Each structure stands twice: as C-alpha cells, then as structure tokens.
Amino acid sequence: MKRAATLSRISVLFALLALLCTFAPVCGASTSGEKAIKEAVRKHVEDNAPWPRERVRVEFFGPMPEVAGPAGQADLKVRSRAGERYIGRTSFTVRFSKGDTVVREEAVRVRIEVFTDLVVSTREIMRDAVIGSDDVTVTSKWMDTAPAGILTDAAEVVGKKAVMRLNAGTEISRTMLRSVPVVKKGEAVRIVLESGPMVISAVGLCQEDGAKGDLVRVQNISSKKIIFARVMGSSLVRVDF
16 A cells, blocks of 8 residues: 555656646746847837937846747747837837737837936036036936937037036036137128139128127128128138029
8 A cells, every 4th residue: 555655656756747748848947038028129229219229228127028839949039119219218119929810919118218428517617618628528427318419529519608606527418508709799791702613701790799709790791781691710711502
C-alpha cells in the first residue's frame, strides 16, 4: 500500500511538471510581445517627433498588452492621436493583426521627454539693461512640456533689453525681452534699394522707432513719399524689392 501511494504521488508530480512545461512557452511569448510593443512605440515616436531621435526618450506606464500565441505571430501597428505633439504624457493605439485581419487594439500609455536647449542668464540682469553675450549661455535639460516662448539660441537674446530683473540661472523667454531701437522717429536715415548689381540710395526721415529687422515707415526727403523699409542698422534702412 505504501509503495502504491508513493508511486501515485510521483505520478502526480510528473503530471504537474508536464503541465508547467506546457505553459512555459506562453510566458516566453508574453515577454517577447512586451519588448516588441515597446520597440514599435519607440520607433513610431522617433520617426514622427519633430526633434532628432537622439533627443527623445520614452517612458512606459502600466503593464503592456499581452500578445496571445507565439511571439512574432501578430503584426503590430502604432497609431497616434490627431494633433499629437510628441511630448509629455500621452497614449498610442497599438493594433494587433494577423494578415489583413485586425485581432484587437490596445492603448499604451507613455511619457515623452525631449532634451531641449535653453538660454539662461549667467548672472543677475537688471531691468532695462541691454543683454550682452557674457550675460547668457545655452544649456540643455530633459523636459516633458513644451514651454511657450522659451528661447534656444543666444543670438535671439543678445542685444535686447530685459523688461524685468532676471536672476542668475533664469530660463529666458520672449516675454522677458524687448528690442532696442536702432532708428528713432524723426531721425535721418539712408534708404538703400538693391536690385541685382544696381544700388540706389536716398535720404529719408524715419516716421517711427524700429529695431534691427523691423519694417518701419520712412519719408523720402526728395519725393516726400512714405515708404516701408527694413531696419538694417544704425541710420540705415533697406527697401525690400
């Protein structure tokens, strides 16, 4: 009797081991499926985000959908929402299909971060001070929001006035700056018109203040006509032609 009971227990153990071996490939398929889903979502983000792929990283939230059947059996296709900005918390739809048959769709939640350049102040800048090249520098950091008006090129900051006091390390945005006029209302300016090799110049009277690159109204002294010209520098404007 004891021997029969022992044999019975051994039979049960073998049966359990056989059952575990039967399910082992399914566990492996789930792991491979999770990896395939993450790779597909990352590739979709890298291919469609408006930033270089080396400046984008993706973090996944929650468990990945399970892939039924052997790994690689289902084809994966990732779709994004209309107007997707590819930054911050969002989700993508992963479509599972076999041939031309859609098996199901699942949502995958992620957070996308972008390694962003930022212009920051290197020291305190007083209100109304003209910003010099030593006052700012460009740094970079991972961000999951798209800050409005943040500047990424120091050339957009140097030569402008601060509209408020800026502490050292301040991330500079457009709203913190104003242009410095290089021509002023009532000032005499030289008007230049270029057309190929031909250059014509005249003397004008500025009708409004203007910073470099601005389009301002200028009165031609000779003809008394008001024209629009682009500010090129101190006392110099050019007619776009």
